[in-house]
Amino acid sequence: xxxxxxxxxxxxxxxxxxxxxxxxxxxxxxxxxxxxxxxxxxxxxxxxxxxxxxxxxxxxxxxxxxxxxxxxxxxxxxxxxxxxxxxxxxxxxxxxxxxxxxxxxxxxxxxxxxxxxxxxxxxxxxxxxxxxxxxxxxxxxxxxxxxxxxxxxxxxxxxxxxxxxxxxxxxxxxxxxxxxxxxxxxxxxxxxxxxx
Amino acid sequence: xxxxxxxxxxxxxxxxxxxxxxxxxxxxxxxxxxxxxxxxxxxxxxxxxxxxxxxxxxxxxxxxxxxxxxxxxxxxxxxxxxxxxxxxxxxxxxxxxxxxxxxxxxxxxxxxxxxxxxxxxxxxxxxxxxxxxxxxxxxxxxxxxxxxxxxxxxxxxxxxxxxxxxxxxxxxxxxxxxxxxxxxxxxxxxxxxxxx
Numbered sequence: 061x062x063x064x065x066x067x068x069x070x071x072x073x074x075x076x077x078x079x080x081x082x083x084x085x086x087x088x089x090x091x092x093x094x095x096x097x098x099x100x101x102x103x104x105x106x107x108x109x110x111x112x113x114x115x116x117x118x119x120x121x122x123x124x125x126x127x128x129x130x131x132x133x134x135x136x137x138x139x140x141x142x143x144x145x146x147x148x149x150x151x152x153x154x155x156x157x158x159x160x161x162x163x164x165x166x167x168x169x170x171x172x173x174x175x176x177x178x179x180x181x182x183x184x185x186x187x188x189x190x191x192x193x194x195x196x197x198x199x200x201x202x203x204x205x206x207x208x209x210x211x212x213x214x215x216x217x218x219x220x221x222x223x224x225x226x227x228x229x230x231x232x233x234x235x236x237x238x239x240x241x242x243x244x245x246x247x248x249x250x251x252x253x254x255x256x
Numbered sequence: 257x258x259x260x261x262x263x264x265x266x267x268x269x270x271x272x273x274x275x276x277x278x279x280x281x282x283x284x285x286x287x288x289x290x291x292x293x294x295x296x297x298x299x300x301x302x303x304x305x306x307x308x309x310x311x312x313x314x315x316x317x318x319x320x321x322x323x324x325x326x327x328x329x330x331x332x333x334x335x336x337x338x339x340x341x342x343x344x345x346x347x348x349x350x351x352x353x354x355x356x357x358x359x360x361x362x363x364x365x366x367x368x369x370x371x372x373x374x375x376x377x378x379x380x381x382x383x384x385x386x387x388x389x390x391x392x393x394x395x396x397x398x399x400x401x402x403x404x405x406x407x408x409x410x411x412x413x414x415x416x417x418x419x420x421x422x423x424x425x426x427x428x429x430x431x432x433x434x435x436x437x438x439x440x441x442x443x444x445x446x447x448x449x450x451x452x
Contacts, residue, residue: 124401132405134397147394150386190346193389198343200396201330205320207403208436209328240404 065093068116069168072140076191077184087185090174096120096161102143103159109148111169115141118165119226121234124157133238136162138226142192162230212241213249261289264312265364268336272387273380283381286370292316292357298339299355305344307365311335314361315422317430320353329434332358334422338388358426408437409445 066088073079073087093116096102102120103109113120120137122145134157137143148155149172170178179186206215216239220227227235236246262284269275269283289312292298298316299305309316316333318341330353333339344351345368366374375382402411412435416423423431432442 124405126405130405132401134400134404146390147397150390193393194342194346197389197393197396200393200400201343203400204330204396204403205328207400208330208433209320209322209326237404 065116065166065168066091068166069093069114072114073185073188076188079182079184083182083184086182087178090170090178092169092171094167094169096165096167098161098164101158101160102167103145103148103155103157105156105158106154107148108152109145109155111144111171112149112175113137113143113159114168114170115139115143116166116168118161118163118167119229120159120165120167121162122157122159123237131158131234131237132240133234136223136226136230136238138223142196146196162234207240212239212245213252215239215241216246216249261312261362261364262287264362265289265310268310269381269384272384275378275380279378279380282378283374286366286374288365288367290363290365292361292363294357294360297354297356298363299341299344299351299353301352301354302350303344304348305341305351307340307367308345308371309333309339309355310364310366311337311339312362312364314357314359314363315425316355316361316363317358318353318355319433327354327433328436329430332419332422332426332434334419338392358430403436408435408441409448411435411437412442412445 069091070084070088074084079087092111096118102113105125115137117139119139120143121133122135122137122143123131123133126132135143143159145155145157145159147153175189179189206218210218216235219235219239232246232250233243236243239246241249265287266280266284270280275283288307292314298309301321311333313335315335316339317329318331318333318339319327319329322328331339339355341351341353341355343349371385375385402414406414412431415431415435428442428446429439432439435442437445
């Protein structure tokens, strides 16, 4: 099982840039493969985030508790996505947030220190990292744009377009949380959006 | 005037990390100072974003037009903030967005190529860049959290806390656009929030 996760990770990084076989070996040598059970936590408030996490299969969820105890979902990370608390990871400050597994999930982790060494020693790994960060910035910017400019129905349609593999796997109340609408609103939208 | 902008920029970078006088000279040698008039554009849809822009004084605005022609403000950049279309800057793809000056503004620009060289040659410049990117990610994540979990009134209070120097300088309809509420809603909120 661990071998196939590392092979999955290798396929991903090769799809994004060119690496020599020595570079691939160096990257894989610091990549830790791990299996999470559904509902298992990767990060909780007070923890310092120490790893860059890449999802090979399954789906992770990044969320923050409101003062009323409600879970507010900031992102879903299905296969081929990365997840971490970027601020905690870079500054070493404790996180305010949770990361857990929505399904049994296979992940690859690289510690912050090893990740930094790879960026320093392998120029194309630095390029890969810049690409990941840029995509993440772009996604967040587009999400903010949708939040300030579109109604819930169009935001739901956009979610379905962006995550076609996810919307039928995730419980309705979690999609509602991600979109910032009530479950009732989302039920109504889905009822009228069956023709999507 | 250009000298004082470069000095302002030098103070900013020294406050974030340690640089030798040679490194400071190298950074300043590729920094272009520019004065923008109010309403002047720095970026328009179709342009490729070629510069990292740092604001010394004044305020820039980053926005996207909706299909109905409305301006949706994604960020304000007052002094000591950076602004660019990160995706266009890294990928070379044309931008969908506008950046313009809300006030007469003094800025420093560093081209993408020169910025990359500085990151490669000056380790602490790379650290500074990572810090800027992380802060930006954190700000966007917190804004998404506020959007999905808080009502307009609390989001306005948060805006005032984050940008105490801005909220009285920016026209009401622009703050409403940034918050994703109507001007009428914001007027009502401000009326009831005079005790902030």
